[in-house]
Amino acid sequence: MTCEELKDEYELYALGLSDDVERAELERHLQSGCPNCSAGVKRAFALNAWMMQLPADVAMPRNLRKRVLGSVGIETKSWGSIFAWAAVVAGLLATVFWLGVQDRQRAAGLAEARQQLQNSQAELSQVRQALAMLNEPETRQVVFGAGKPQPPRGRVFVNAKRGVLLFASNLPQPPSGKTYELWVIPKSGAPAPAGLFQSDAAGNALYLSRAPVDLQQTGAVAVTLEPAAGSPGPTSTPVIVAPVAE
């Protein structure tokens, strides 16, 4: 058969639909390198490819893509699963955040309790030392403010080894940025600072200065209002003056 006779067979051959005689003849042409038939079959493949796009469109099955990709081992993430994962992650983040807040609150409560315990222990220690000081016979007691029309009132205990113990009541509330400072005033010379303290909300104060005191040289114990950091020397009029000289 000639190329001219075979040219109407090209498309059917490319579709695998040639009858036996025509197929055998065309394959003989192709195997011999016939340029006409080779080009013709190539064009037939192109035409056939176009013809395969002729069918009218139809709705695609929704899950076909996932199924096809799954069949070759490729997992696809649907928007549903993405949202589900996002919800899980958001839930985990919220839980972590809530646990963090709870942890911080617990830590803050614990620190506050620890601070209260330390304060209580310090107060207990001070009370014990005060009692020990009061029990010693050589401790000297001075009352101040008694009989005066205005507070504060109280007592000062002085012990050469254990220092100065102050009990005071009706102390005025210190202004903002101010604190009380205890002074040991010698018979001659400048007052020596003996510590800072605050009164409670009712105006009461208990303060122990554990620095040894030279009773022979001490004339009085005084309290002044000073800046919060304290002062090297009194800067205001004393609110308490308790003479301790014999």
Place this chain on the structure above:
Amino acid sequence: MLFFPLLFAAIHAGGDRELAERLKRRDPQAMADLYDRYGRLMYVLIFRIVKNGAAAEDLVQETFLRVWNRVQGFDHEKGALGPWVLTVARNRAIDYLRSVSGRMAQNAYELEASDHPSLFANLETELLNSDRARRLRAAFEKLTPNQKLVIELAYYEGLSQSEMAERMKQPLGTIKTWVRSALKALREDLGEAIAV
């Protein structure tokens, strides 16, 4: 209509060689891209042939598996990926029709041979082109009813001319005349659009 998927896919049409190369490297994303580019055309073609949604889904899956497994034999430097993929899809669907109707043995070898990747070398046909798709549809509409029927029997039912003659109860010579004249009309109408 196919125009939207064609338009969408046309954006990617220039990347068939790169896509084929990635498929050969077993890049999983390439398979997803192949589906996004040709999955719809493939399903529409297969559905037209088998006229059954469930079977069409199975055949689309089989086609992608076949492409995935045979892509190593495809010369992406020379080959046209789209025509090859659609030919594989058509042949799977025709094979299914034949198995259902007991025609399995007939033309089985030819069908198997006609989607060999090497046959698509130097075929530059760009499938995803909506203008050419319109021209093809217009050319097909110009055919006579008998010409349309034999073309559909050949492309979408996989019947040889002898089988068409039997089905249509027409002499083989008449069938061959209709087939020849239909293909000639299509070739002439499409002209350089199918030049390779």
